[in-house]
Amino acid sequence: MRIDTLPVGLVRAAAIAAVMVLGLTAGAASAADNDKPAQRNDGGVAIKLPQSPPMMPVDIGYLREEVAGPRPASRLDVEPDNAGIAGAEMGIKENNAGGRFMGHLYGLDVETASSPEEAVDALKKLYESGHNYIVVDASAPTLLKLSDWAADKDILLFNIRAEDVSLRQEDCRANVMHVVPDRYMLADALAQYLVKMGWTDWLVVHGSTDADKAYRDAVLRAAERFGGNIVDDREYVDVSGGRRDGVGPIPPAKPHKEANASHQMVKATDYDVIVVADEDQIFGPLMPYRGGGQPRVVAGTTGLTATTWSRGHEKWGATQANNNFEKANDRLMLPIDHMAYVATRTIGEAVTRKPKNDFDTVSAFIHGPDLQLAPFKGIKQQFRPWDGQFRQPILIATEQVPVSVSPQKGFPHASHPEIEVDTLGIDEPESKCKM
Template identity: 75%
Template sequence: MVSALTLLGVSSLNAAAQATDTSHPSKEREGGVSVQMPQSPEMVPLDIGYIIEEVEHPRPASRLDVEPENAGVAGAKMGIDENNAGGRFTGHLYSLDTETASSPEEALAALEKFQASGHNYVIVDASAPTLLKLADWAKDKNVLLFNIRATDVSLRQADCRANVMHIVPDRYMLADALAQYLVAMDWKNWLLVHGSTPADLAYAEAVKRAAGRFGGNIVDVREYKDVSGGRRDDVGVIPPAIPGKQANADKTVVSSPKYDVIVVADENQVFGPLLPYRGGGAPQIVAGTTGLTATTWSRGHEKWGATQANNNFEKAFHRLMLPIDHQAYVATRTIGEAVTRNPDNDFATVSAFIHGPDLQLAPFKGIKQQFRPWDGQFRQPILIATDKVPVSVSPQRGFPHASHPEIEVDTLGIDEPESICKM
């Protein structure tokens, strides 16, 4: 027990010290203590650009497939908020500046504006030709582009660019993810129905490639030919197997080899959503761009923190998160994580970090993710999902590969030995 005499002695010494030191008068109350508060770092603005190319698309079969006006931008803003939660400790204040373009020339003007105002990191929601135009202009400039829309395989191959990071998977990755699941379920015989647009034909080719890689068997291929000006109610019948015969509401599928799955290639959702119910064929599983799909995000995803992400997004934007939102979110979080690890924000250092093996993101899919060094493609698991819930996650087990056997996601898409990308 401390005696009253001891306490009195301490108080006397304190009083004497205060009386002696008159140059620094104490602001403490009697009996108080002083606490040295850490100073907050000076906040340095870090502006991220966002270019949206407005592209005309055919009207989808369902109005539910029309994207909201803030598609993608909302996801980027969610990432900005998370960046700022950590940026207050490193002295970085993130913001998002958006430009809309109706042509490749307007998109380039927007990029020039961003570059002139010091935007080193720019998210691009645009077609492949426009993205290439931007990348070639930005060559040798301190600008890194993040592709969140274009799934063209060529952008990761002959047309790859070192200043473009691909968040969105290419068609090969998506088709491989779906094919692995179908084969794992022993649904190996596929009827492939595709539209006539270049995008639909490209996805159909990706499906054929995936079938050859993983053991799928395409028993028949048919093309759906849309009738310009036709009534929307006429859409939905599987084209007959007779060459040259066009699908319409009165025709049904003629005799053909048995199939387990109808795989649809209809990226604009013009006819695919009606095939499961008015297709005229055997009532089998429908997969591909409709029905059971391979996607970066599902509104019903709940594992690995996804429930909280979906809830936070819905609370902030009053709608559900779409794949394009998740892709934009990953882009902004990539920038935030790289700058956090390299707080001086030297562009060359941050860019090298994003390209390298030390970047580790965990955007609600169970594993740490990064970019492939040979083509700039973001390595990520792909959800296999219906319109309501995920049913699996690819890569599936049992599909080994030689180049990076410890990285299972490299079974999706173009592996390093196959790549012709020269960055």
């Protein structure tokens, strides 16, 4: 049958099929053949397929300090082995989803250390193998040693663990970006919500560690800033080797001398909230269910907490993020995972915007006002220029669900009134940071 006698539709269909077959043939050619000029045979069609850009590796380091700590009251508070790392891997996956179109191939390399000295050796290893961007899960002293070693090198560190205020103040460093909020930000976020609810009288109970005392100090500062009233401030002293069943009572007021170990009653003081400062979760989860005390809301490091992430968070794309994370890791996302995710996504966003991956240019972009991230909290987020702290809303949540998001409305500030999140933590006029 002659082609010119076929219906027009069939002619077009035959032509499209021929082109598809030829296209598949061309796509199966070797890379060497693809580099050659397109050839046309008599009566044939040659198709030149576009080539993928050459892939530029962007290797990200992950440095985790592993040190023995006190056993929490609940085994549910023990972090899984891949805590943080799993979040970084989720960020790497998202970076590669877009990076392949820009010619960037992201990878994650993990190093562990058990001391500041080992951490510096691990950082040296990562740097010498081509890693300029390092996610750091370590204590404040170790982070400072890493920063000092990296001072004259093309290295940018992303702090996802250390909440110490001093790291954003007198000990701030230009080569450290703080993804994790400091204690002032967390205490301010919680205080705003408590005051907004009208719960202004607080009984503060803190542990005896330096971290617990630091969080207690942050709570006292937040009360003064936002209108909280500290009705009493008591210390819970954990006795090493003591009976686990003895953990948990609210300690008596200091003048209350007649209290004993078996029946610790609080003095007749009224309060709206028990604010707990127990960062290692030694006694906080058991309060106020043992010992005396009034049945009141428990907040702080247990109960109603200020946190960067909640397993029950479902707004602004968080449901999909939690589902994807759970599918990949057979567990729910923790705050440390979310912060590691933000760190790796920060690097991916900056390299995408500055595709030559020149370190000075990428670092300046991360420090500057043009970086805009949206990690499932409703607004664009970036780092504060005066201390390297990540600006971010803070979730106010129970163990199961978020109940609010801070900053709360009605707490204005003078320096950046258009940026509500700057009511949380150290504002620019009060900063001691000199980078």
